């Protein structure tokens with residue numbers, strides 16, 4: 001086939017045969033880089049934040065939006081794939097506008113780049129003309145050069161012009177790429193900030209598929225405003241300047257070539273739209289795939305303990321297969337598209353050569369002009385082909401933009417910065433007033449039913465109840481991760497919905513069951529979220545939380561720790577220190593000792609005791625262990641969504657028909673297998689002195 005190559009952006013685009021290659025290369029680049037990026041960022045970003053109830057199996061109710069939509073119509077008609085719906089069109093139009101707006105801060109470098117693009121394209125477009133003139137010069141019996149230049153002078157001028165073109169091209173590529181990367185960086189930061197503002201449910205359930213938006217979608221959008229814009233402009237310049245030059249050389253031959261443009265343009269539009277839809281589905285599928293990988297890799301110990309490698313491989317295989325099926329569809333579509341456009345290009349060239357040959361024979365056209373014209377045809381063809389790529393990339397960018405702007409524009413159900421600030425020194429009772437609550441994702445299940453609970457300032461209250469009775473949900477409401485369906489939670493007589501959630505959460509210290517430690521030093525983990533604290537404050541909090549083990553470590557508070565490098569009890573005490581450093585008005589302990597052995601439990605309880613006795617801190621304790629429960633001044637029993645019993649430990653165990661006693665007896669029986677053990681005595685195993693005491 002015709003082996004002419006014309007300069008393209010990074011590679012040479014070979015007319016007729018390279019279309020499918022380019023498309024395939026771009027696609028495989030997209031898929032592999034998406035996976036690489038997603039996986040890398042997933043692992044880095046989510047290493048420490050696996051939600052407790054995170055579920056990656058995509059039941060229809062939990063599937064991301066796009067997948068849910070595609071599941072609704074398992075057999076869409078061929079045409080429905082090409083045509084956009086009204087809502088889709090509006091979203092795409094607004095996404096396009098926002099993508100253009102993203103480029104605004106880059107106006108200066110982009111304008112320079114466009115100027116350089118025009119220079120380099122003009123130089124490129126002069127090549128066929130020059131080659132034609134050179135052929136005529138060498139084949140003429142009476143050669144002459146315009147302006148009376150010698151061949152040497154003309155060659156020197158041409159070399160100078162081509163060098164200038166190459167420099168302009170290099171400058172254009174550099175400026176475009178840098179602007180693109182800056183746009184991607186801004187987009188990522190904004191997307192990340194928007195994700196952090198969302199309510200926990202949205203992110204934990206993977207609804208926003210934040211990771212693939214951060215990694216893949218932002219790159220696609222960034223590319224579409226810069227690289228694609230640059231390529232698009234270049235191809236427009238190539239196609240239009242090429243056509244102009246062709247008209248100048250031979251209008252008849254140009255009209256012959258133009259006969260092919262309308263059908264190709266229609267194909268470009270249809271193919272572009274199809275690609276956009278396919279690309280959206282591919283992004284969703286890639287998101288699913290990385291979620292599966294992320295979940296199992298972050299739980300590698302469990303996977304290996306259950307010898308579940310094969311099971312995980314199968315799960316991953318299914319997700320990879322979905323991506324592959326979509327890639328197959330795109331491969332078929334691009335094969336048909338590029339095959340047919342390539343074929344039409346070849347036929348046009350042959351027709352031009354045939355008709356042009358007769359014009360040369362009749363003396364109506366010189367050999368040089370025919371050569372120029374054929375070269376311009378290749379340029380125009382290549383320009384059109386690049387426009388196809390440009391169109392489909394823009395479509396892909398718009399699709400990715402829709403997904404990113406969905407998240408950027410999303411109003412969180414509980415905006416963290418709305419409301420009034422809470423004075424950190426403020427103290428007051430907490431009241432749960434007639435609370436009815438259901439999780440937004442399970443609206444048909446009422447977890448709390450008209451629950452009333454009051455906790456006085458400085459009082460410690462333990463909530464007990466069967467597993468799944470809603471104890472942690474009470475904590476979640478207090479933290480304002482959710483709002484009740486009806487009723488209200490008040491602090492010092494004021495509805496907590498009036499407070500700015502970030503400021504409200506700041507006066508609460510939380511010690512969860514499985515505390516998360518972030519990569520960094522012990523000191524930075526204790527000071528987490530607290531920028532202005534001294535080393536003395538950190539050490540004091542650690543001392544108060546019985547974290548003597550820190551003084552025994554080689555680098556003390558500067559020891560680097562990862563998520564898994566401390567024991568459960570040590571992590572728990574570090575979490576207590578972290579909570580204490582805030583000097584919180586309210587402390588929430590969510591099953592802080594439930595997974596610890598007796599020795600660690602004792603040390604943690606000892607730390608809890610100090611808080612209960614020495615501070616004016618209101619404590620809400622969700623606990624299973626008797627040893628922890630008994631420390632609270634008051635115990636409330638949660639059953640069937642409301643409080644059924646309330647009193648001190650002694651009051652509750654001595655009550656006839658005590659529900660608390662039944663609950664605890666069941667626990668003890670399960671633990672010991674001995675139904676005769678009375679639940680009235682809290683036995684705390686005296687620990688062996690195991691750790692170095694902290695310096696006073």
Ligand SMILES: Nc1ncnc2c1ncn2[C@@H]1O[C@H](COP(=O)(O)OP(=O)(O)OP(=O)(O)O)[C@@H](O)[C@H]1O
Nearest residue numbers: 053439441442447466467468469470471472473474
């Ligand atoms: N994010 C959530 N979305 C939907 N349902 C949830 C969510 N979190 C908890 N649930 C459900 O709400 C109910 C109460 O859960 P909760 O965690 O409050 O119970 P719990 O008493 O703390 O249980 P446990 O003692 O086992 O930790 C359970 O049925 C649970 O499956």
